[in-house]
Amino acid sequence: MSTNTNNTEVLLEENKQQESSPVTNKSTFERKALLILSAVFVAVLVGAWGYAMRVRESVASNSMTTHADPTALIEVERLRNLASSQLDNSRAYFLLGSQTIYDKQKKEKESLMDSLAVFEKEHNLPGVSDVVKRIKDIETKNQEFFDQAVEHREKKTESKIVGQFYQARTSPLRSQLNEAFDDIIHLHQIEIDKAKAEIKDAANQAETQIPFGMTWLTGSLTAIFLGMAFLVLRLVRRQSFQLAQQKRLYEEAKKAVQDRDETLFAISHDLQDSLKMISNTAERMATTPQGLNIVESGEFVKSTVATIEGMIKDIRDQKNMEMNGLTLRMDQLSIDDVLDNARLLMQPLAKQHDVRLQIDSVNPPVLAFYDNERVMRVLANLIGNAIKFSPKGEKVVVKVRSDQKFVNISVIDNGPGIPASQLPNIFENFWQAKKTADKGAGLGLAIVKTIVEAHGGTVQIQSQTGRGTTVTFSLPRRRPVGASLKKPNVTVKHSGATAEWQ
Template sequence: MSNNTNNTEVLLEENNQTQAQTPIENKSTFEKKALLVLSAVFVAVLLGAWGYAMKVRQGVASNSTTTHADPAALIEVERLRNLADSQLDNSRAYFLLGSQSIYDKQKKEKETLLESLTTFEKDHSLPGVSDIVKRVKEIQVKGDEFFEQAVEHREKKTESKIVGQFYQSKTSPLRSQLNQAFDDLVQLHQAEIDKAKVEIQEAASQAEVQIPMGMTWLTGSLAAIFLCMAYLVIRLSRKQAFQLAQQKRLYEQAKKAVQDRDETLFAISHDLQDSLDMIASTADRMATTPQGLNIVESGELMKSTVTTIEGLIKDIRDQKNMEMEGITLRMDQLSIDNVLENARTLMQPMAKQHDVRLQVDSVNPPVLAFYDNERVLRVLSNLIGNSIKFSPKGEKVVVKVRSDQKFVNISVIDNGPGIPAGQLPDIFENFWQAKKTADQGAGIGLAIVKTIVEAHGGTVQIQSQTGRGTTVTFSLPRRRPVGASIKKANITVKGAGLGAADWQ
């Protein structure tokens, strides 16, 4: 376990060193420097704009005069006019009706009018307001004199109608004078309001003139700076995301490499251990068997076991070569009977060891095919060996051959436990058995079977049902292939006379 951990650390350290050498890890990147420069420019532009805005504001303030014109004064003038009119009307009504409440009301209105005039003069101190207020008060004094005269007539028991007419005749000119005074107040404040409007328009025009075209350039500059900064931030974010993705990918690759290595070593060690146990068992039997018994049979079993180990090593080597640079096939036109007989001779001792019958049906009439004898023998050895290992004692493993115009189809049939349908799609993966049923072997056999058969231009098919056995069928070309290639783009199959992937 410590060795595995150390190997993992070495792989991860190598990946980290590789990443450290890439330009992505360079801390002084163009984007970072550009961001710093743009940030400094942005701060400088903002400070400059703020200073210039303050200068323009001071200029506008110096060109704008403070005005005392208040639109609320017009409303107050109208209130005073109404109050004066109401006071005169109530005074006349008093002489006509003689009501004490009307008398009290007109008296209170006089007092309110005088107080409001004083307040108005204080709150709206425009030039000329004091004079007009003084005129209004003088008119009020005259009105009070006429009111007293009317009261004297009323005390002499003069008819109310006559007293009322007397009072109205005296106050009508005063009413006109009051309205004229109030109109003068309105004109005075309206003139100030009109003057303020003109000054405001002039100040606005001056502000518009004083604001330079540079403000437009300021807006454009800020927009350009923001766009550049946003672009740089996006680039940095993408680089960071790419870097994190690379780190994750390399880390996962390192973990998978360690895991694959561990599975490979475990699977190979299991197969090698089975074969070595068989050799040891055969050697023990030879050591304890009296001379003259079947030494030849034990020797054949040992030879078959050694051949199995050699085949396993060659399977691993061929599989790795296919993944890296391809393998070379030495294809000749040979009889299928030759490789079938060699496979039967090679696997018969193993079949006897497992108490399984091996039946290889003869081909009649003989059939020729183009194939690499050594590698097709390994294909048959792997398929027959798997069938023997998974077959119960006393059962039979059968090898059958059928052919058509283009291919020779060889089937290996057993009555073992079968393979669940859900596992069939993964059965040709490397070390599949090591992942699913580690106690039954390495699992590289079916992967190399598929690799070798497809390198010949053939196919591999498997049919299996749980509890009903398994049938694996592969095909070999009957005609001489001009060339062949594996589906993986980085793998090519080499051989004498090979070219394009078609047949003569």
């Protein structure tokens, strides 16, 4: 009891210390390393952003084409078509004499001059102004030739001749205009080609800078993330280990507390029953005429006290076996001796429960090596259980058979039996089937197994529904070597049933 309580207090204290313990030095180092890596990560991101902005500005500045506008080429072609249309309409006017054509060529001439002014202003490349001046000079000459043709027309010169005159004069001008417009296109093409070369250089430079920057950024981020992942995994593993340790300590403490409570409850229950029997016997003795049933009552009191003493010794032996092993005082004794003592001890209990106790004698007598006191407790436990769980009027039988190596003692009852699902736990400390939990603590079979195996023997259980249970244990006929340390396997046979044994 005290050992169990001390173990519980130690486990609870360890669990408390585990939960409230400060972070270890390794955990502190890992947390600091995580903070440092996080700061480095932020610094790398800021640096990468700045580098990307510088590359963007470089590409943008190298890609500027403010002096080369491809739309100027479209405008040049429009001006070329406008000048050519003006010359064609002017010639058509002299051939046809239509006022509509005259107005149209006049309007085209004005539009051409206005468009040249706008073009020169919006697309002021080096050399364009000179070409525009040439075009204006050509248009001035064209106007002179137009005015001369008008004078010839007013003198009633034939329209065909006037038209031929105008065409002959303006054909060179048409070629000069086309050359001028080609010069403008050439100037713009030079600027476009220059811009393309600059764009290509900028692209090549970006192709060099961006992969280098991405390689540096990717490598840095990979190293940072690997470091952080490694540290996080270490922290998670350490945390998982600590949680597992806390859970283990908690479960051990919980089980220790539960075992302690079960022990106290079990012992108090058995002691209460035994003391109640003593109290009832004392009352019966007090109300009985002097000398009547005194011997019988005294024997019952002695039997009950012996049961209590056996229970206390069972607990002490079981704990000693768990901690230090069980020491036996073995002698070569007759089996009849321990059976007779068991009959004297358990007969009052059998009468109290209205159960017949039959212990068959061994003929011829059989000797075995055993510790008399402890084997007596084995029989007391087995017979006591059989009596408790036997219906009134039934019989509990103890039989003995032997072979060359062992003496086998069987305790047979007609109780309800043990279900197969409960047999694997039947030898645990304080095991008790729920159906019969009110009839005992459940330490009996545990100490039986401990004592018998310490002798080098085995325990067997056979159970059948509605037909009771038979428990057979064996004792060596020859002195076993190291019997107190030998723990052979226990065989349990079952053929049905309801819980019974403690």
